[in-house]
Amino acid sequence: MDIRTFKEEVVAYSKEVGIDKIGFASVDVFGELKARLKRQQDLGYQSGFEKGSLEERTEPNRLLPGAQSIISVALAYPSKMHDAPRSVKGERRGIFCRASWGRDYHDVLRDRLQKLAAFIKERFPEAELSSMVDTGELSDRAVAERAGIGFSGKNSAIITEEFGSYVYLGEMVTNIPFEPDEPVDDSCGDCNICVDTCPTGALVEGGQLNAQRCIAFLTQTKDFLPDEFRTKLGNRLYGCDTCQTVCPKNRKKDFHNHKEFEPDPEVAKPKLIPLLSISNREFKEKFGPVSGSWRGKKPIQRNAILALAHYKDKTAVDELIRLMKDDPRPVIRGTAAYGLGKIGTAACYAAIEEAQAAEENEDVLFEMEKGLQFQNQ
The missing domain is CATH 1.25.10 (Leucine-rich Repeat Variant)
Structure with missing residues (x-):
């Protein structure tokens, strides 16, 4: 099979199943990330919710022996709520962040990744695939950055050209040697608002x-x-x-591309x-x-x-x-x-x-x- 042609087919299919953006990355060790995570650890800046050791979080081959590339995907979510109720005296309201509007994004992203995996396995039966969303060992942001999904902003979020930072991220480690995409340049510049x-x-x-x-x-x-x-x-x-x-x-x-992410006010x-x-x-x-x-x-x-x-x-x-x-x-x-x-x-x-x-x-x-x-x- 011609891997370059197959990559084009995977990209085309990803659009059919509602993946807003897709990129491909190498499985090289995330050396810069490992140093940064070690520093975070030493400074006591971690949340405690992180999964896996430093090595598992930065060395893809530990998660899938024989891995040759990583597929990164992004789904856009809304930043505005239609018909949002007002918080008024006597009926005060709280707010959930935008990333928690609509159906749990873990479920939606897993659905898209499962469909993508089924498509890949059907055409490439010897494919080995390991998918994760947020709760996996790999850093979704580091993978997305390497795959050209967007750049890592000063707010520690991946910022895409099309959707800003309002995107959910997931990835799939595979033994298929897809050619990696080019990362995009950091463009926060002198902005320090966040x-x-x-x-x-x-x-x-x-x-x-x-x-x-x-x-x-x-x-x-x-x-x-x-x-x-x-x-x-x-x-x-x-x-x-x-x-x-x-x-x-x-x-x-x-962006209101996915009905699953529409919030119930x-x-x-x-x-x-x-x-x-x-x-x-x-x-x-x-x-x-x-x-x-x-x-x-x-x-x-x-x-x-x-x-x-x-x-x-x-x-x-x-x-x-x-x-x-x-x-x-x-x-x-x-x-x-x-x-x-x-x-x-x-x-x-x-x-x-x-x-x-x-x-x-x-x-x-x-x-x-x-x-x-x-x-x-």
């Missing part, structure tokens, strides 16, 4: 992210949110889009107070299909409490008092106490003082004290 605008300073410098300070990471943690980040959260329930929305390369980029921008009493079953039914649900309802509810505190929403007081007194989870009880203190009505402080008498958890008691301290501010 670094300057990052709410928590997580973008240490262009291309270097301290995941421990990134709101996108922090919204997924399950413990008490560190104090310094609570006022930075705003109404974010999952993820953060700031470094993308301020990027000039994303101006006027809004009541899921992507839900009312906050109903989230506080949602059952596990209701949460799974409503939010289970989106990627932002993967850590369960506890982080979402904690973030919802902080969003209500951000708004100083007095209509949430009764529900927050209920959580502070009755919820079995210390993080939720304590965060509710903090939220009540920030809302700051006389009823809030009286409820905190009353709940203190019955509370035994030291962490929750500490949060109650924080809540009461708002009286003196």
Whole structure:
């Protein structure tokens, strides 16, 4: 088989199955990435969600012995929500980041990669293929950069010419020796808007992210949110889009190529107070299909409490008092106490003082004290 012709056939078929962009990369060791990851590790900048060793994350042949190339794919997702509901006094809403709008992108990308793999195997029966999306060992961004999908921006995202950085990435390691594509030039230039605008300073410098300070990471943690980040959260329930929305390369980029990624406004921008009493079953039914649900309802509810505190929403007081007194989870009880203190009505402080008498958890008691301290501010 002529590999060059076959590559053209693979590219053509990828368009038929809804892959917006495809590129091909060598399986050479990602040496620069390995050094960068080692530095991230030494500085304590990793999120802890990373999979695999440094070697597995940077040496494709460890994932598929005999590998000769990597296919990188990208699917565009929307940046604007049609008929988005407004967050108004008395009915405040939270927000999921754009990457969690619509159906879980892991499922959609795997579907496209499976179709592409079936096409390849049908025409090249001896092909060996190993696909991954986000949760695999390889860095989706490093592969996409090498494959010419886009360049790695200062916001640590892959920025494509066509779709900006609003793309999901996946890859397929194979033993077929496809000719690699050329990487595209970095074109952030002197622009530093994303670094300057990052709410928590997580973008240490262009291309270097301290995941421990990134709101996108922090919204997924399950413990008490560190104090310094609570006022930075705003109404974010999952993820953060700031470094993308301020990027000039994303101006006027809004693609609705895949019906699976169209957001349900009541899921992507839900009312906050109903989230506080949602059952596990209701949460799974409503939010289970989106990627932002993967850590369960506890982080979402904690973030919802902080969003209500951000708004100083007095209509949430009764529900927050209920959580502070009755919820079995210390993080939720304590965060509710903090939220009540920030809302700051006389009823809030009286409820905190009353709940203190019955509370035994030291962490929750500490949060109650924080809540009461708002009286003196």
